[in-house]
Amino acid sequence: MAITCNAQGKWSKIITVDQSGKKGSYVKIQDAIDAVPSNNVQHIFIRVEPGIYKEKIVVPEDKPFITLSGRNANTTVITWNDGGDIFKSPTVSVFASDFTGRYLTIQNTYGMTKKAVALRVTSEKAVFFACKITSYQDTLLDESGRHFYYNCFIEGGTDFIFGNAASLFKQCHLHSISQENGAITAQRRSSEEEKTGFYFVGCKITGVKSCTLGRPWGPYARVVFSQTYMSSAVLPQGWDDWGKPSIHRTAFYGEYKCYGPGARRTRRVEWSLSLSNHQASPYLTMSLMDGKTWVRA
Template sequence: MQFSKLFSFIFTFQVLVFSFCEPQQCNKNDPITTISVSQGGNANFQTIQSAIDSIPEGNSNWIHITVDSGVYKEKILLPGTKPCIFLEGSGKEETSVQWGDSGTAHHTSTFDLQANYTLVKGITFQNNHNIVDEKKNVTPAVATRVHADKCALIDCGFVGVQDTLFDSFGRHYYYNCYIYGHTDFIFGKGQSIFQDCKIFFSNGLAEPRDGVITANERSSIEDPSAFVFKNCTIDGSQGIKANLGRALELGNPRVIISDSYLADMIRPEGWNEVQEFVGYEQNITFVEVGCRGAGSNMTGRVPWINKLSDSEINQLLNLSFIDNEGWTSNFPIQILT
C-alpha cells in the first residue's frame, strides 16, 4: 500500500537512531501519527495486526491506531519492541477481536500485549474456544495477556471462561472494563489497579459449575505486585457460586477488594487455597474493606483472611501503588477521572 511507504518515510530518522532499549517515556508533546483499521476498505489497513506490523521497532512517539466497529477475527501480538501505541476501538460493544485457541497461557492469547507504554481503549477481546461448543470440557483459553509495564486499558472487555485475563507482569491500570469468565479468570502476578470495573462470573455452559474469580501468583513478600479492585461490581449467573479468589501457588498471593458491590453468588467462605498452602495461610493477603451487597457478608469468611492496617490498605489503594513516577499522565489522552 502507498500508505505503508509514507509511514516508513515518516520514521526514517527514528530508524537511523533505532535502539532496542525502550524509551524512558513516550514523546507526548510531539505530533501524533494516526493510522486506521477498518474491514470496509476505507482505511489504511484491514487488520489490527497489519497496522501494528507497520510501526517501526523502537518507536518513541505516540502512534494512534483507530479501529472501526466490527468483529475482527484475528490473533494479535503487540511485541515488546513497539512501545508508545494507543490502540482505540469504537467502543467495547462495537469493536471486538475474537479468536479460539487453548493450551498454555503464553501462547493462546487472543491479544498478547508485550510492549511497555501501551494504551488500549474501547475494544473487547474474546477467546471463544470454550464458548463456541457448550459440550467441550473447559480448558485454559486466554483472551488477553498483559506482560508489560506501564499499560492502561480503558473501557475494554475481556471475555472467556478459564484464564480470561492473564495479568502477567508489570504495572497496569484498568478502568471501566468488563471481565467475564469462570475459572481463575483474572490471574497472574501483575501490579494492577482495577477501578470501576464490572466482573461477571459465568461458565457460559449449559451445565452450571461453581468456580473462582482471581488466582494471584505473587511469588514472595518482596514482590510488590497485587490485584487491587476499587469500586467494582462483582456479579454472576444465577444458580452457581464463586469464591473471590484462591492461592494458586505456594508464595504470597495478595488481592484487595475495596468499596465494591458483591452479589449473592459469592460463597460465604469467600476465598480458598490449594492443598500446599495448608499451614502457611499467614502468607496469604486477601482483604475486603468497605464492600456492600449480599455477597459482602463477612460472617462465614475463612478464618485466615488477612487484616491489614488502615495505612497499609491505603497505600495499596492509592494510585502511587502502581505509579510513583507519573507515567499515567504520559498518555496522549487523560485516563484518570
C-alpha cells in the first residue's frame, strides 16, 4: 500500500491488486476492499492489474471514497455465475457512497434462464467510467442513489437497466441481445414526488434482433433518451406498458433529438413524448443529480 500526497490530496492511498501475486499487495479484489478501514474518510485508489478475477465483490456501506480501477476493460474482468435473485446474484454490489469504477468488465455469465445481475449499485453517489457491464436478464440493478455512467458498454436482453436511482448515462453504448422485444429499461419510480429516473444523453443503441426502450416497473417510471442513435433494433412503437394501461397517464417516457432508423416517431405509442428544447433541458446535464458538486474529474 502506497501513500501519496499532492496539493489537492487527490489520492491518500493506492492499493494494487495483481492476480499473479507479482506486482500487488493482494491477489483478490475483495481482500483489497476489506483492507480499507471502516468509516473511511480518505480517497483510496485500488488499482487492478489485468486478469480474469472470478470473484463476487461487495463494497460495504462503511467504506466510502473508493476508486476501483483497471487499466482496460477488455483485459480487466470481474466475473461470476449466479442467478435467480436480483439481490443475491450480483457479481459486484456497491453500497458505499463516493465510489468510482473505471476500466473494468463486470459480468454475470449465468445465461438466459434466470435473473442474473452483473452490477448492483445501492450507493448515495457513484460514478462508472469506461466500464463494460454484461449479462442477460437484469444486468444493471441501478437501485437507489445518484449515479453517473460515462462511456460505458451495457449489454443484456430484458430489463437490463432497472431500479429507482437518479442516473445520467452519457455517451454509453446499450446493446440488446434480446431474441424478441426485450426492454432496455425498467424504471421503478413509484410516486410523482420522487426525484428519480434514467436519463440517456449522446448514447448509442444497437441490438441483435428487436427491443423496446423501456417498460414501467413503477407507475411513475421516468426515462428520457436525448441525442441518442437508435438502430433498427428499436421497435417502431418504442415503449411497452407491461400490460398496465393505467401508466399511460403517469409514466414519463421522453425522446429528444434522437436519430437513426429506430428513432422515427411516426409509429411511437401515443403516450410517449417528443420533447421540446425547453422540456428536455433539465435532462441533459448533471444538474439533475447535483453531479457538479461530487463527480470528480
